[in-house]
Amino acid sequence: MSDQREEIFQHTISVIVDNEAGVLARVIGLFSGRGYNIDSLTVAAVADNDSTSRITIVTSGTKMVIEQIKAQLERLVPVHVVGDLTLEGPAVERELALIKVSGVGEARVESLRLADAFRARVVDSTSTSFIFELTGKSTKISAFIDLMQELGLVEVARTGVVALSRGKTGLEQ
């Protein structure tokens, strides 16, 4: 198959894994070893007793590659379940970012005004800087960061995407 001609899709994939040493390395190693893309990746323990973690991966590839990625993930021994939130219906996707902006005068006021419009919160401030906390879709965060470029953007930390499917059922039912 010549993949060059085929369309590239972005998918958000949820993986429930045993919370054990090396499990993240297995997942990341799978992606790097087989040449798959990781656009973003988040991981944290989610079970009451910390026995399982949820990994949320945003990846992109042809239809065949996306299918392969899911099959390869399912094959990993500590993986309980793999869900494709892009394919399996509506999902809520959120990312959190901390954005440091430094400036005085009009630029400083403008950054605050835009932050308000984006519903970003100020979580740290000095007389010449702010750290904004912003939650939302990745596109919204990117848009905000773009606007801050001209207003004294210093640095950015982003969590990567977390996501859940809408509706009453979860991945493991």
Next chain:
Amino acid sequence: MSSEQMSGAEIVIKALQDLGVDVVFGYPGGAVLPIYDALFQQNRIRHILVRHEQAALHAAEGYARSTGKPGVALVTSGPGATNAVTGLTDALMDSIPVVCLTGQVATHLIGNDAFQEADTVGITRPCTKHNYLVKSTDDLGRVLHEAFYIATNGRPGPVVVDLPKDIQVARGVYRNPGKVRHRSYQPQVKGDLALIKKAAEMLAEAKRPIIYSGGGVINAGPAASQLLRELVRLTGYPVTSTLMGLGAVPAHDPHFLGMLGMHGTYEANNAMHDCDVMLCVGARFDDRVTGRLDAFSPGSKKIHIDIDRSSINKNVRVDLGIVGDAAHVLEDLIKVWKAKAYRPDEKALERWWKQIDEWRARDCLKYKPDDKVIMPQYALQRLYALTKDRRPYISTEVGQHQMWAAQFYGFDQPNHWLTSGGLGTMGYGLPAAIGAQIAHPDDLVIDIAGEASILMNIQEMSTAVQHHLPVKVFILNNQYMGMVRQWQDLSYGSRYAESYTAALPDFVALAEAFGGAGLRATRPDEVDDVIKEMMAIDKPVIVDCQVAKLENCFPMVPSGAAHNEMLLGPEDMGEETSEAGKALV
């Protein structure tokens, strides 16, 4: 279940015994001394001392392939583990169940660059099906039972258990958990019946069907091979096999078209190219099988049965994918076929066979006989004729001799053909033969070798001699890395860069130096006598069979070409490989 306090090393041995392990291939070292001490104090598990850890893994593979049981290797930390990596990767690529125990420095030293420390779980993560670092003696029993479960269930593969030395020394509790039910790894063995019904329907409607079987059928146990044979009998459809799948269908069954792929037969590859329905059972559309992907069997509907969902639609998009164990799915497929009283389209099938017979008439494996020089194909034909009644286990190294062995040695049963297919590991054959000989002490085991490959693990002659393993190494000695030279002929203007081995050893003297026997054949009329003599000697034998130096292996689908663009002999070798083909391995 009983539970008692034991040292970690004793737990390891007890668990291996409970798991039915009767032999371990290994090499001692500082970080596994406690386990070796525990091994020393018992009699149920035999230890085979190899001469290099790579060989321990290949021997475990040979044992596993020839028995269907998992092979076990035991190596020390650091270099012991890194030497094992090739064997682990080999087992991963060919889906061979192997459990490898590696020693590790004590837990408090991990990460400190201690003597003979290596990040074994880090290094082996991509070349194992799964691996463990055991951090508590109480976990040992559970982890070992789980390791065997994972190595043998689903698509088989290698599992590493890394054992820090302090864990081996500390005392802990062992409980035999009995049957493992893994919390996340539960492979699907039964195929979806609705899909199987659809497959039966597609097969019944086929005009130009072919069955393409692979190593998955061997891995699914002898019953799967019997079921495949039944399906072939029921339908009368032609069947071809990958390198890994040889023996599932008897080589001389009239329905068998021979191996397919790069060095497959003319009839098998043409039938694959022209078929209208393809049933792939336990094979993975490997690049050596498919040739150029966009020209692979362009007009066919494809059905793919595989235990590993990730094998389906990986290289070739199929019309119907069925996840399941080959034996289970074939059994259900046959049931459906019978229940629905399906009949093949006799008229169409007759036309199809007529076409196949025309391809067969090309006699693609023919070669120019010679009465002065031993042709490699002739040597293998004689080897087959003179040894087949003993139903030997045949291993190979990697290269031309391997392909000729696949073409000329007729396998009639599964588990008798041990070859490194996926990874293509030179040096595989001798240790694999040792593993098979351990499992089958009274059977004939032959490593068909090349003079270059054999030198990669020649030290294992010493292992064979020590353990009284009468393995036979049959070297087709052409003084070249023949397959490298063949590709240089095809793509590099016959500029033989480093593919000629000057200063080869005297293999007869070498065999004797190890304490084995050495024989030599230099003329065609000597071949039979040498083979007979080889079989009569009850110790390891090396046969130096000096064959035609420049013979190439045909047929061949050159790199980047399609199935119907085969080279049938040297007369077809005019054109250089395409630029795109040169970039392919």
